Amino acid sequence: MRREILATVKLSIPIIIAQLGVILMGVTDNLMVGRFLGAVPLGASGLATSLTFLVSSIGFGGLGIVSSLISQAKGQNNTPEIGNLFRAGLNVGILLGILLGIVGIGLGLSLDFFGQTPEVTRLAKPVIYILSVSILPLLIFVAARQLADGLSYTKVAMFVTVSALFFNALINWVLIKGIWIFPKMGLNGAALGTLISRVYMAIVILIYIFRSKYFKTYLHFPNQNITPLIKRIIKLTIPVGFQFFFEVAAFSLAVVLIGWLGESQLAAHQIAINLASTTYMMATGIAAAGAIRVGQAWGQNNLPKVKQAGTAAFVIVTAFMGVCCITFLTANDFLVSLYLKDNLAVTSIASTLVIYAGFFQLSDGIQATGLGTLRGLTDVNVPTGITLVAYWVIALPLSYILAFTFKMDVEGVWIALSAGLTFSALFLTIRFYWLIDKMPSNIKKTAIMH
Secondary structure (H helix, E strand, O other): OHHHHHHHHHHHHHHHHHHHHHHHHHHHHHHHHHHHHOHHHHHHHHHHHHHHHHHHHHHHHHOOHHHHHHHHHHHOOOHHHHHHHHHHHHHHHHHHHHHHHHHHHHHHHOHHHHOOOHHHHHHHHHHHHHHHHOHHHHHHHHHHHHHHHHOOOOHHHHHHHHHHHHHHHHHHHHHHHOOOOOOOOOHHHHHHHHHHHHHHHHHHHHHHHHHOOOOHHHHOOOOOOOHHHHHHHHHHHHHHHHHHHHHHHHHHHHHHHHHHHOHHHHHHHHHHHHHHHHHHHHHHHHHHHHHHHHHHHHHOOOHHHHHHHHHHHHHHHHHHHHHHHHHHHHOHHHHHHOOOOOOHHHHHHHHHHHHHHHHOHHHHHHHHHHHHHHHHOOOOHHHHHHHHHHHHHHHHHHHHHHHHHOOOHHHHHHHHHHHHHHHHHHHHHHHHHHHHHHOOOOOOOOOOOO
16 A cells, blocks of 8 residues: 555655646636725626636546546556547547637626626626637647646656746736736736636647657557547546536625625625635545546556555545645634735634635545546536535525525635535545445456446
8 A cells, every 4th residue: 555655655656746737727817816906906807717627627527537548548558548548538629619619708698687786797707708619728738638647757747837837827817917118907817817828828738748658659650530539538538528627607696696795795705715626636646646547456456456556545645645734723814915915804704714715624635536537437417416416405505595594694605615625525535435345356458337
């Protein structure tokens, strides 16, 4: 077990850094918007980012199944299949990028129906349009990185996202404030910086993959029809994507509910959820590593190794999120001060919400890892049902009841979200070990697809 834990940690660190780089672009945007423009633009930025991430989550989360399929093919030493999966994944990424971008633009056009304050709505609309366009390059990047991640060569995405993070911060500074020949664009400048950075990420990772000797073996594509593979990936991507969608939707719609409570609550929530999203994305890096290790063991037809790989991922994420929990509980005021210092109404609420965020760290990390380990087995349908119940039957209705019926304000929303996360963590973990225990010792190399 110790060897498996060390292997998973080694594999997960570059993925964590890459995942962190993606989410830190949004954090950077909000930090700079909060510092340069104030609380109301910060709330508008949070609303736009949440809603567009909600739309893109279907592709962002769903395409992760490709790395699991590639890791299974690697376990089977099936080189041609790996190359075909890469091609098919890129096709699916482009298709989803176009479709989800159109959905995002439609969401911006209907923003008036979300019941936000007029100023927040006015500021958020153009940001949503720009971020919707950026979904296409984002999903091209995500699709391309699946080849590297699935082959356990996870440093590629790490280097690309880290460089893009600094690139994004520079562009934000230039476009928000208006430096040299560039106009002062304010909030729209931050959104445009995200778009430019995502285009950069897509271009750089594709250049690296097609020029690297490491991937050369997998890029000699036979004249094979990949339409069946595209259909298979779509069939798996949709339920996996909706696993992410149900969670992101619950948190995004919670933003809408909190917007009804007031602008201070909305800005405070945005600070706390930015912090929680950062640790969550790091947990998804551990989950992705677990999915890859489980997938390789599954491809090798090695049941004990499948169980060991999954258990190692759960142990690592529990330890990591435990540290995050302690950090949130003890340094909440300092963390909030990184965003705002001169608005007592917002900072006092945010400091309390960060404490709630600390309490649900363990549940958040374990449920993410549960989804990852099950994804390694290509078990997608039952986990989708679990997430549907957790967030749409428990978290969202309870959010409204606690916030408005029991007058618990924004704290009620966070308690409800914690309840949904805990339900998901419990039943996804049970699902993984139940599947392992019911498998015969001579497991077959086929998708579970329950």
